[in-house]
Amino acid sequence: MSFFRRPDYTSEATQFIDQLKVNNPTLEAEQRAGRALLWDKNLNRTEQADYLDGRVAQQSYVYGTANHPNGK
Numbered sequence: 001m002s003f004f005r006r007p008d009y010t011s012e013a014t015q016f017i018d019q020l021k022v023n024n025p026t027l028e029a030e031q032r033a034g035r036a037l038l039w040d041k042n043l044n045r046t047e048q049a050d051y052l053d054g055r056v057a058q059q060s061y062v063y064g065t066a067n068h069p070n071g072k
Contacts, residue, residue, distance in 0.1 A: 010018075021027055
């Protein structure tokens with residue numbers, strides 16, 4: 001053992017998470033399933049390209065009167 005070695009430290013948050021994983025062993029699998037449900041999606045590139053092509057550019061001044069019947 002080295003003279004300068006500090007004792008191993010684990011924070012309260014790490015201890016809490018470790019204890020939570022011990023008490024609920026399926027926790028990580030549930031987290032992965034939730035992530036897959038919400039985030040891990042396959043993108044359809046053609047639909048995404050159609051969506052981007054259909055966007056209308058916003059005016060530089062949103063509240064302008066260029067398209068208003070009484071506008072100049």
